[in-house]
Amino acid sequence: MKGISPIIATVLLTAFTVSVAVVTAPFFTDTLESSLDGVEDQQDVLLESISARLDIRDAVYNTQDDFLNLSIQNTGETELANFSVTVFADSPVQEQFTEPLDTNEITTFTMATPGTSNVDRVEVAS
Secondary structure (H helix, E strand, O other), rough: OOOHHHHHHHHHHHHHHHHHHHHHHHHHHHHHHHHHHHHHHHHHHHHHHHHOOOEEEEEEEEOOOOEEEEEEOOOOOOOOOOOOOEEEOOOOOOEOOOOOOOOOEEEEEEEEEOOOOOOEEEEEEE
């Protein structure tokens, strides 16, 4: 039995490789582009978070009424919103605030902290 010549085998193998590349190239191009878009979005979020700064200006805890008045200032370079304030005490209390806070703006949050005594710390996150 005779086999195919090495030249024909090389041509067939090259044609097969090129056809596989032509068929799969759009898939890999789309996958790569969508991955790059995701990386760019994450980079934007990271850059915004780097330029975000929040200072607690004043914290007054009223032990009679179990209320916490918390004044915070946005000292960063980007607008902040959706704050989470957590009071750590005997039992942690957390509350969400949705109002936006522009750059250099100061606002005061008031939150009820029923049955909370011995407040250890207060955390604010955006």
